[in-house]
Amino acid sequence: MQYGGGSKWIAVIFMKKNKSNRLSKPVMPQETTRKLAETFKVLGDPTRTRIIYALSMEELCVCDIAGLLGAEQSVVSHQLRVLRNMNLVKYRRDGRVVYYSLDDEHIKNLFDECLRHVNML
Amino acid sequence: MQYGGGSKWIAVIFMKKNKSNRLSKPVMPQETTRKLAETFKVLGDPTRTRIIYALSMEELCVCDIAGLLGAEQSVVSHQLRVLRNMNLVKYRRDGRVVYYSLDDEHIKNLFDECLRHVNML
């Protein structure tokens, strides 16, 4: 701890800080941080990022996504499952074609906010 | 491509879609998507998420962050470097203590938006 263990006075200060809810208890419930991190992690893969972005434009089927990304169908399918499991995308089946779209509008906002950060908006 | 290769008519349709800027060119510059994904990935680790969240409250030195997270100093230091490299945090030195804080306000917005998604706000 900062300057801790130097003298008794310092030790007292350290204890005060501990009691003042700064150093003793974690800033945020670990459960919440875990979910946050998990969501960010899912968005943190180039393939998935591009899929999400494509879906932010329009509903698309798996093969169209693969075409857009120039990726193999199996890659897209695998990653769509990841996005599905995180409730980031939803899907509907029409015959043998499965159409995917974004699950809620928060993701688009996330993207825009992140774009602002990387100075691309 | 969807229903492609069936007949010449279908092939024509496919070519039209290709020219209409839907299937031919990628939805977003790969450079931009790469940066986006990189940023999300950096936020997608529980340790870094907790660091960012702590810093969203107040400026903190390395040892205080380590105390808050119950993590080793070296772990925090390593992850702070990652955050530094992505321009997510900035720092200032005061004696032998280095204080870290968020680099811009977009990150807080990112967090809030993500919290809304995981239904915690």
Add this chain to the structure above:
DNA sequence: TGTATGTATGAACATACGTACATATATTAT
């Protein structure tokens, strides 16, 4: 019923990544 098409999934592999441990650097105090 059999074939073709669209999608999902399993296994294997290479690689990326987070952490722990040791150690180096920087600054302050004695």
Add this chain to the structure above:
DNA sequence: ATAATATATGTACGTATGTTCATACATACA
């Protein structure tokens, strides 16, 4: 100058992760 404290960094290691290839499943069509 030496010791102590705060931080940074290098290495090693176990694990997680994305992709590839093969294959299974589901639906439409002949």
